[in-house]
Structure formats: C-alpha cells, structure tokens
Amino acid sequence: MVRQGRIRKEIDEVDHEIARLLTLRARYAREMGAYKRKEGIAQYDPAREKVVIARAQKLCPGLPPSAVRAIFGEIISACLSLEEPILVGYLGPETSFSDVACRMLFGQSVHGVPLANFGMIFDAVEKGECQYGVVPVENCTEGPVNQVLDRLIQTNLRVCNRLILPVSQTCMANCEPKQIKRVYSHPQALAQCRHWIATHMPHAKLYPTDSTAAGALMALKYKNACAIGTTRAAQVHGFSTVIEGVNDENGNATRFLVIGNHAAQPTGNDVASLILYIQNKPQALVKVLRSLKQNMTSIQSRPVKGHPWEYVFCIDVEGHHNDPDFQETLVRLEKVCVRVKVLGSYPA
Template sequence: MQRPDPANLADLRRAIDAVDEQVLALLNQRAGLAAEVGRRKLAAAPEGPFHAPRREREVLARLEAANAGPFPGPAVRTIFQEIMSACLSLEKPLRVAFLGPEGTFTHLAARHQFGGSSQSLPQGTIQAVFRAVERGGADYGVVPVENATEGAVDSTLDAFLDSPLRICAEILLPVDQALLLRPELDLGAVRRVYSHPQALGQCRRWLEAHLPQADRVEAPSTSEAARLAREDAEGAAVASELAAELFGLKVAEPRIQDLAANATRFLVLGPKEAEPTGRDRTSLLVLAQDGPGALLRLLEPLARRGLNLSRIQSRPTRRRLWEYAFFLDVEGHAADAPMAEALADLRAASASLKVLGSYPRAVPGAGDGSLG
C-alpha cells in the first residue's frame, strides 16, 4: 500500500479506512476458523465443553507480550477478549448468570470476564445465580464476594455452605460510582438519592458534602436505582456509567466514591476448578472442631508451610446453634505440594473441610481474572 502524505489529512483517513477493511477481513477469517473448530468439537463430543478457558488465557497472555505498541497494552486484552467472545458465539454462546438486573457492577464484571457476545442471564438473588449453574441453565455464574470499603458479601459465603459448585476464577473490578440525573435536572434540585445500601455507604462523605438536602433511598440494586431516578423528577441515582446509558440518564458527577481505589472482588462459579498457573489462590470452607485452640489448629498447617493466608471470614452455619464455618483464602493451588500437605493436615484437624476452588489470582487494578 502506498504510504500517505503525512501533511494530507485526507490521505491519512483513507489509509485508516484501508487498514480497517483489512482488519475486518482478518476478523472474518478468524471467525471462519473458529466456526470450523466448533464443528470439529461438536463432531468429537456433542455434549462436551465448548469453552476452553486455558487456551483463552494463553492466547491473551501471548498477545499482550507480543504487543510492541503504540497500541495501548491494556486494550489488547479487552479487544481480543471481545473477539474471542464473538467467535465463541459462532460455536455456542456462553450462558453467564449474574446478580442482576443489567447495568449492575456484577453485570460489568461478567462482561469483562466473558465479553459482550456471551448470553447474559440476570438473576434476582445470589442464591438464584448458584441454582442456575447447578441446574445447567448457565455455564458460569458471577457473584460479588467482597468490597474494599463495605467488606464481605455474606449471601455469597452462605450459598457455598450447600453448593457443589467450584470457584474457577476471580475478577477484581475497580468500582467507580457516579451520580446520575435526568438530563434536565440540576444538582441543587435533587431531593432523593437512590442506590443499593453498599453503594450509598461507599459514597457517604461525598453525598453529605454535596447533597445534604437529599434523602437517601435504598434500592435492591444500583441498576434499579437508575430506573427509579429516571421516574422521579427530583431523584438521582448512585450507579455505574453503564446504568446511565441503559436508562437515558446523564452523568452529573463521575467517581464520587469516598475511597479512590474502591474495588469489588467477584467470583466466577463453575462445575470444576482451574488448572495451576503459578499465581493462584485457593478458597476453603472449614468447620472447626469444638474446643480450646480450635482456630489455631486450623491455621498452624498453613503457617508451618509458609502459605500466605490472605483472608479469613467466619459465618454461622445455621445448622446447629453456635456452629461457625470459616472461609479461608490461601495463596497457592490445591495441586501444589505444600498446599496438598497442608490440606491433609487441615482435614485431620477440622470437623470438615471443603475446597471451594483453586483459581488464578486477579491482578489489582487490571481486573485480570482469566479462567485458567
């Protein structure tokens, strides 16, 4: 192709158009190859899994490493994740259940993980997300488990007590809360602010400083808050910018959360855990044996082998009075020798032990929770 004259804007635009056409042709070539892969998978195993998460992770890592610029590195993963999502939809769209409705941060996390071409299945409760995957109505589920400001999501921990599902990935998503208004509404005219209780808690100082005259109204989700604000002539919502797009609202103020580095951790639920990657985390559900030093006996096998305990949370089992379960996050994979030895000791020292899953650790700030 003839090089354009750098001084001629029209030449540069024609060159960009030509490159776009080449990119489109290559995308269709890739889609054709993906469709052929799907046909061969179907012939070999009609009921087998179409999604190959390890292959996906390897492709993304290779392309990120191969990028020489000037195309921005973080965008490589985002764009190619969407390309793979679209190509996979030609084989068999992934069905992803998440805590809905659409426009919530859990929806954003699901889109980040599986791309916009996956089939979104919003669920009304966290328990419903678990049930959708357990009964085969969804291939994966996405649920929140903790927020940097407001702490643990107890409903997610409780659901693991009776579920056979495994954690196969985690997503660490930066949570930027925005103040959403009807297009004609000014900040001074706001009399009610709708949002989920956690979102209101994350923005407490900003709301007190800028909207002291407005009542706080709790909603079941940030997305529902946006819908309520759209219907209220004096209402506003604390929600995501995606919710603004979905409900025709304007972003009056972006990033109003009190903690600048606010983030929420989400778990991806599936029928089996991920393979080792070398940077993994294992989540455990442990019931301690009654007696003095019970918790110490659970932690000692991890400490003795130098395994880092990154999180511990207790929850009542609701089976017997004063019986508590401990949820542990430990760095390492269950297949690693030190972890496997520690788990054997934990089984002997506990009333029961359940490995909820081993999965790649998400990179803070990157939201990287690729399935392993």
Template sequence: MSIEKLRGEIDKIDARLVELLNKRAEKVLEIARIKEKEGKSYYSSGREKVVIDRLLSLNKGPLPDRELKEIIKAILNSFLSLQRRLRIVYLGPPATFTHLAAIRNFGQSAEYIPVKNIPEIFIMVEKGKSDYGVVPVENSTEGVVSHTLDMFLDSDLKICAEIILEIAHHLLGKGKLENAKKVYSHPQAIAQCRVWLEQNLPLAKICETESTAQAAQLASREEDACAIASEVAAALYGLSILEYHIEDSPHNYTRFLVIGRDFAERSGEDKTSILFSIKDRVGALYDML
C-alpha cells in the same frame, strides 16, 4: 508515502486479518466438536489466560498492552460464542456492576439472564438452567459479600474464574443536584459513598435498593430523586450524570466470581479458596490455623 497509499496498505492488512481469523475459527470449531464428544466444558478461563499472556509477551508496540488485551479478549469471547452461546446468570437488573463484570469476562455475545438475588444465581446454575453465574464476593472498601459466602456453604458449585472490576460510582438524576431530596442505591454503594453524601447531600433521604441498576430505575421516575450507579445505568435509564466519581476511595475494586458445575482447567497461576465455619468461642480461629 501518501495517505491513500498508507490506507491501501492497511486495507491489505485488514484483509489478511479476516483470513487468519476465519482460519482460527475453523480450528476452534474442530476443538468444539472434540469437547462435545468428550463432554468437556467449552469455557476455559485457564486456557484463556495462557493465550492472553503469551500474546502480550509477543507485543513490541506501538499498541499498548492494555489495548491489545482488550482486543484479544473480544476475539476470544467471539470464538467462545462460535462454539456455543453460553447462558450467564447474574445479579440484575441490567447495568448492575455484576452485569458489567459478566460482560467483561464473557463478552457481548453471551446470553445474559438477570435475577433478583444471589441465591437465585446459585440455584439456576445448579439446576443447569444457566451455564455459569457471576456473583460479587469482595469489595476493597467494604469487605466480603456475606450472602455469596453463605451460599457456598451448602452448594457443590465450583469457582471457575475471578473478575476484578474497578468500581466508579456516579450520582444520576433527572433534575438538579440542589433539588435532590432522596438518594437510591444498593447498601454497598451507599457505604462506599458515605462521606460524599454527608458532605453534599446531608438532608437527603437515603433509600436502599437491591441493586444500583434498580436504583437508577426508581430515580428515573422521580424528579427530586437521585441514584448512585454506573455510567451504563445512566444511559440505559435516561438519566443525567450529576456528579462523577463520588466514591470515597479512589481505589475502589470489587472482586467477582464465576461459578459453574465443573472445575476450570488449570492455568499454572491458580488460586485456591478455602471456606470453613467454626464455633463462636475464644481461640476457635487460632485452633483451626
């Protein structure tokens, strides 16, 4: 069969896809109206997981599961925004890893609200100024994010979903690597690149920032400064990537939590988090267990 005929077949398939997607959209809007009447949340991470797992189980190739999952996720996020455009608050500014995690979970169509610190995220969700918040909770190299755990002690917000994001740290700058006298980044990112920095920029001044994106902002204003941040931050703030993947561990992941005012629907593969505090004395943890 010629290329022209094959493309003709693809065009027919594409037309059918559009028709089916719109039929699905009609059903989604019907469900949205029912949810609105019953006061239910539009977002359901449990239902999303069930849909993705079921469709992946039907996949016989040649499209790999990883690519198919990304397509399904994008479609589901589009339908979620069709029901209602969600407002998502995250640790800003734009292009932080928390921002990337939020986009990974809610897609490009949601409204994203950057704030300066983790307590602000909790406050905005608690007051109803945002539907959900995304907060970092644990890194595979550096451990837990204590600010997030501390906030849960005094908050009634619920954990609605988790997002696991592979973290790739790059060295960004306007000048050359050999001219770098200062490196900006978030304390967690600095800690995760400590060995590389000691070996390659031992004389550079290390400056902590509130986020990796803020680090990129600051580095964009100085010729002899660099930032440890993401590839997205490099594009956003007009920086060159001087060195790729400077993280000390090749398996560097951060776990983020989606927080909201209501519990998510059960998926059948749910996790339970228990947070408690104890007095600082010998054997206290043993007694709790």
C-alpha cells in the same frame, strides 16, 4: 496524498488478512466445540484464556497490554459463542456492576441473564438454567457480601474464575443536586458513598434496591430523585445530571467470582478458595493457620446456620488445589478441621 493512499492500501491488505485469519479461527472454534461436547469437556476454560492473552501480549509489543487483552478477549468471546452459546447469570437489570463484570469476564458475545437477586443466580446455575453465574463476594472498602458467602458455603457449585473490578460510583439524576430528596441504590453502593451523600444532599432519604441498575430505574420514576451506580447506566438512561467518582475512598474495587460446575485448570499462578469447618475449642483456628504452608490472601468468618456461636471460615490461599504441595496442605487441614470444602481454584 499519494503516500497516504499507499499506506491505506497496505492497511486494507492487513485488514483482509486479519479477517481471513479470524474466519479460520472461527472454524477451528466450531471444531473444538464439537470435540469438547463429545468428550464432556467444559467449553469455558479461564486457564487457557489466560495463556492465550499472555502470549498475544508478548507477540504484540507495539500495542499496550490492556489493548491486546481487550482485542483478544473479544476474539475469544466470539469464538466461544460459536463453540456453544453460554448463559451467564448476573445481578440485573442491565448496566449494573455485575453486568459490567460479566462482560469483562466473558466478553460482549456472552448471553447474559439478568436476575433479581443473588439467590436466583445460584439457583439458576444449580438447576442448569445457566452454565455460569457472576457474583460479587467482597468490596475492598465495605467488606464481604454476606449473602454470597452464605450460598458459597451451602452450594455444591465450584468457583472457576475471578475478577477484581475497579468501582467508581456515579450519581445520576434529572434535576439539580440541591433538589434531590431521594437516593436509590444497592446497600453496598450507598455505604461506599455515605460521606459524599451526607455532605452534598444531607436531607435526602436513602432507598436500598436489589442492585445499582434497579436503583437507576427507580430514579427515573420520581422527580427530585437520584441513583448511585455505573456510568454506563447514566449513559443508557440519559440522565441530565451526572457526577462521577462519588465514592468516599479512592481505589474502590469489588472482587467477583464465577460459579459453575467445574474448577479451572492450573496455570502456575492460581488462587484456591476453601471453606473450613473448625472445632469450637481453644487454639482451633491457630492449628488451622499453622497447617497452611501457602500464603493466605483472605479470611472471612460466617455463623453456622442452626448452631449459635459456631462459625465457618472462608479463606483464599495462593496455589491450585491439585498441586502436590497443596494436596499435602489439604491433608494437614483435614486433621485439624471438622470438614474441609474446596470451592475451587482459578487464575490469580
């Protein structure tokens, strides 16, 4: 017991020092916020965050890297809120996967703004009602989120960060699975679980909702109904029946993007998102691909509104658009494309 008391005393002393240093860091954060506002510099800097967390992981070999990331991510989030409260729009209500992604990207101190659809997120950022928005752009099993791609093509906003969020779908209800007659969720979530639903509740009717969180709220209103969504939603709403991992494919994940009015600074390990308008003629896409010297990690096509059977291509390429080599690639692309639009670059 004597030794236990001594160790606890030492831990208390360390905690006091941590608290003192956190208070000091908060003071410096306020000073940095005032400087950024004066100079017109964006408060949110994902490239800087990546450097800070990577350094902290090297300095804390006694903790798992994921734990260091979580701890310093919350420190950064809290200090960023002191610099300037940041409003971030996401597909609500709370407990949606977009809510989870928003908190992972910006921390628990973020001022999240739940919005009813993707268009409202883009509108809020474009009008200055939110500084940033978090939107899903692609699921690894069900493919692109076309509504988001279409707005990315149209908008003047920039992409400044991304998150690949592991997605484990949860079935939640207040009845036994065999009693379920209605299934509520976002169309993407329903598609990710179509085989599981067909096997375990083949006679249930599917009801698409604007988000998985909205589906959870609908399931609360009806007897013999369930929702597919986040485990957090099941916990928050207190569903009595909770079945985790009902998605058909293991390794299910969704790629989220942060949209705002600026791109991120280079880190040396970045990804650039481009929109390419190409000529409607043979070999046009081949010429585009031959112009790329960087590795292309994603390509999607979308129809051009008002021009039937014409398409634009949304691609992700390794590198930062301000890198000299990448600038040369952009020059080559501009020679073979009708138009090249840089959505932004962000940490990989």
